[in-house]
Amino acid sequence: MKKLILIDGNSIAYRAFFALPLLNNDKGIHTNAVYGFTMMLSKILEEEKPTHILVAFDAGKTTFRHETYSEYKGTRQKTPPELSEQFPLIRELLDAHGIERYELENYEADDIIGTLSKKAEEEGFIVKVISGDKDMTQLVSPKTTVMITRKGITDMEAYTPAHVEEKYGLTPHQIIDMKGLMGDSSDNIPGVPGIGEKTAIKLLKQFPTVEELLDHIGEVSGKKLQEKLEAHKEQALMSKALATIHRDIPLSISIEQAAYRHADPEKLRHLYQELGFKSMLEKMGGDTLTEEKPALEAISFSIAEDITDNLFADVSSFYVEILDENYHTGEIIGFGLKNEKGLFFLRAEDALSSEAFKKWVEDESKIKHVYDAKRSIVALRRYGMELRGTDFDLLLVSYLLNPSDTVEDFASVAKTHDYGNVETDEAVYGKGAKRKLPEEKRYAEHISRKAEAIDALCEPCTKTLKDNGQLELFEQLELPLSLILADMEYTGVKVDTDRLKEMGAEFKLRLHEIEQRIYSMAGTEFNINSPKQLGVILFEKMGLPVIKKTKTGYSTSADVLEKLEPAHEIVREILHYRQLGKLQSTYIEGLLKVVHQDGKVHTRFNQALTQTGRLSSTDPNLQNIPIRMEEGRKIRQAFVPSEEGWLIFSSDYSQVELRVLAHISGDEKLIEAFREGMDIHTKTAMEVFHVKAEEVTSEMRRQAKAVNFGIVYGISDYGLSQNLGITRKEAGEFIKRYFASYPRVKEYMDEIVREAKQKGYVSTLLKRRRYLPEISSRNFNLRSFAERTAMNTPIQGSAADIIKKAMIDMAKRLKKEKLRARLLLQVHDELIFEAPEEEIEVLKEIVPEVMEHAVDLAAPLKVDSAYGPTWFDAK
Incomplete structure (x- = not known):
């Protein structure tokens, strides 16, 4: 049996947009309407298995109905730009799915759907119409079912002739008569003032059409109602006409053109990647596009058997390879070296035990071109060596040239600059926990290729940087900052693990207390962390208003609960329970897992990640410790000075942006x-x-x-x-x-x-x-x-540049003043130091002075400072 699905594109997009919270992909583009539309499409295609499918859109703001009534839809608010932006993406989605879409100037999507459903019925199709607009129920027939979205986007109510009869006591065709009498505020159809749905239905059971009713006004009970009908005859007829879907408009598309062509997997996968729809990618069985990899050009390199002064030159490209992503703990497995003497691979065990190598690494006069200076400095410092003399950093230069380019590993950076002669680390070592060393020749060549790439890209990248007027930004800001960040990372921040554990015990007790209050209010015990059980308690047992539904039942997402908060005090307790639970798992248990043997956390600052220049941090992410909740702020009590008699000192820019x-x-x-x-x-x-x-x-x-x-x-x-x-x-x-x-x-x-x-x-x-x-x-x-x-x-x-400049100026000033104080962290617009108590008075003077003069602005910079025995107290 041939089955045609007709979807009201604008209506479903609106439903999806308002049913879901504003979502963004990693580029900041709003995606909630596209995501909701995608969920609806997936459900329809899976459950209905259509032979034909088409999505109809409104072509513009004005239609033939405006000629009849200029105020038609006149009360509708302008489409939010966050939604307007998503319509092109919805069209892309349909194209990738192999689904026909259509719009026609001067007509609405309703009229397209009405005309196609009529033709399809005549050709023997089973028809299903998907919309959020109950006006569509006028199209219901023995062959056409209209599915109207309820709460959410995938929960739908099926309207058949029997269902329309049961719900309204009318035939589907009488829906337009009902609208003619009661009007429709969403479309600004006036109807007859004072007549609502109940009265309209009652009248239509007596007189089947508006026309017949108006011919028999004298037989209507109630003088006032008779007067209303008499006074608004023309308006009632016009309203009926406005509500009537036209079913014979001139379409330039046939039913056969709506045959379902099925999805193009590569197009769809690419789109889902762009949109960040991970769950959709997983359903497709993976998140990567298949791409033919060109063969790598051969290179000539040597494995250095003896590490002597003869290997080194005044200028060299130098790469440090670490198997583990975390260079604070990962083992160095080798080095790549390229200079006028050749291309070499240096075994880690040979180089790290060589005095000649150590002397060259620490010689400021020997220029090194590197990739990720910070990472290289920290890794070598763990082996007792200080990397000096870096004057080119491929990672940072590449980032400055285009911060939008995604850095996955060295190979992705090289490829950005049209240097494709490097394999991905994943291809050589494997993925994640399964990473392991292949035979030596394989990884020796891989590491050598990286050194060669640094050498090849140094000159052209530096030239582009200079042409852009950004050489000073690199030399005076980003490169010096990488050295400061390396010091901060290596120093680490002391964590009072006993205090963390105490807080964990306190949180557990609080969670238990909140849990008992929730059970008391609910009148029963249940799994608060189960959305399904929670939904039953809130919406069935306690009768709270249903705001949104999902495939599996009632939505109990944070945005839903926030809207419900005024309805019952149990909701406030549930929100608190969730927030406290997240603090316990993410910031108490999570922090305890990443404390190193020295009792410190050594976060990694990402200097080449954000498109605005802001720093971020990982393992742990110290920039995301929540401070809006009192319990969240208290987590900062666990961050303490690393030495006796020292204090934490904090300075924060006020409203810098x-x-x-x-x-x-x-x-x-x-x-x-x-x-x-x-x-x-x-x-x-x-x-x-x-x-x-x-x-x-x-x-x-x-x-x-x-x-x-x-x-x-x-x-x-x-x-x-x-x-x-x-x-x-x-x-x-x-x-x-x-x-x-x-x-x-x-x-x-x-x-x-x-x-x-x-x-x-x-x-x-x-x-x-x-x-x-x-x-x-x-x-x-x-x-x-x-x-x-x-x-x-x-x-x-x-704002990001200003705090980076402040960090560099601050490092210089601490050195000049011969202070022992150390810069530990940068979090948003805040700098956090640890210092001996006797240096605090000096810091109170010099830190605001340096930070407030990092850059001269017409609106002067202002800094607020505080200090105390913990980070929490330094606020």
Whole structure:
């Protein structure tokens, strides 16, 4: 039997967008509507197994219905840009799935679906219509079932003639008569004022159509109702016409063109990778694209049997190979060396025991071109050697040339610069825990290829860096910083494991107490961590309103519970239970697992990862310790000085990104507020709400803060409305008033987008670039994201540059003052030191001085400092 599935594209996209929280891929592109659409498609294809399938879209804002009633759909809010951006991706998704899509100028998706369903019925098809719009139920027939999405996106209610009869007591064709009488607020169809669904149904059971009813108004019971019908006859007929789906519009597509062509696995896999849909990739059986690998060109190298001075030269390319990803614990397995004397592989055991090698490594006058200086320094220091004389770092240079290029391993960096003569580490050593050494010749050649690649790429990469005006950024900022980060990583941060264990015991006790309160409120014991059991308790036993459903039942995700929080105190307890549980598993048990034998954690700072220039950290991630919850903040109590009589000292930039925005935009009001030392959120509240400082309430300040930081990230009225829990109209008004108060900020936003379109990139104050190839894309989604990125990258990137510069200046100042204080961590806009108690007074003076003068801004930088026996106390 031939089966045709017809999907209302706009309706399902809207449903998906509002059913799921805003999701982003790693490039920051919103994907929640695409993800919801994908889930719906997967379910339909799997369960229905259609022979034919088509997705219909609305072609534009105006249709033939606007000729009848210009206010048709006039009350609908503008589509959120976060959703508009996703429509091109949904179309890509359909193409990859081999699914036909269609739209027709002057008509709606409903009319396309109505016409095709009628034709398909005539040709003997079974038809299923998928929509979120109950207007579609007028198409129901013995051969056509209409599936209407309920809560969520994959949970649907099937409308057959019997179901329509059971639900409304009407025939499917009478749905348009019902709409004619009651109207439809979502489409701004007026209907007859004062007539709702119940009255409309009651009237239609007496008179089957609007026309028949209007011919017999005198027989309707109730004088007021008669008057309403008499006064709005034309409106009722017009409303019925507006609600009627046209089933004979001129289509340029046939049913056969909607034959399901099935998915193109490679296209689909590529799209899922781009979107970051890991679960979808897993269903497809893997997350990598198959790609033919070209054969590597032969190289000539030697395995150095004797490590003597004769191997080394004034300038060499040098690569340190570590089998384990974690170079703090991983074993060095060999070195690659390329210079005027040849290309060599040095065995680890030979080199690390050689005085000639140690002398060359530590000789500042012997220039080394390396890959990832920080990693190389830390690894060699573990073997008692200090790497000096590095003046080229392929990883950092490559990162500066294009921070958008993904660094997977050395081979991916080399390939970025069209040097493909290096295999991936995975191909040579295997993956993850299964990594192991092959026979020596195999890995000796692999390591030698890396040294050769560094040598080959040094000159052209340096030239491009110079041509871009970024040589100073590399030489004065990123390379010196890598040496400081190496010191910080090697030094590590002392952890009071006893305190962590105490906190773990406290958390367990608190979790048990919360658990008992939840059981008491629920009236029964159940597995709180089971979404299925929790859903039954909340929505069936306790009768809380269902906000969203999933394939497996009720959604109990964080965003759902946050919306339910006012409904019952049990929800607040469940949220607290989850947050505390995460702290226990991730930050108590997790931290205890990564404490080294020296009692410290040695996090790895990622210097070449983020596209804005910000540092991140791994093993452990010390930048993500939650500080909004009191229990989360207390975890910092476990970070302590490494020596007796020392303290932790912390200095944090105050609102650095907003100060950068003031400087870059040149907005006089913003600059003046910072110069006068005003609270910027209070100042913005005064401007936006037109009140005096003393009249600013805490709620006004909260909203102003959300606008201030939202502007930095190019927030839309929809995004702000979600953050503040207000309407889009109110959010739009806030943004409008903000730009009216700070006009140069709006001018800056417009100017930077124009500049990005002209140059293809944006720059920070210190000339860090971010390329935006999508800034002129025809794809609305990609273009919009690039425009938002153009607005915020110079701000975020400059803030990142400022704290990096401060770290370098601070290292110099500590050395100059001959202090024993050490820089331990950089977390967002904060620098954390440990120092002897007697040096604290000096730090209180010099740290703010250095940090506040790292870069001169029109809106002066400000630093807040604190100190204490733990990181927690230094706030």
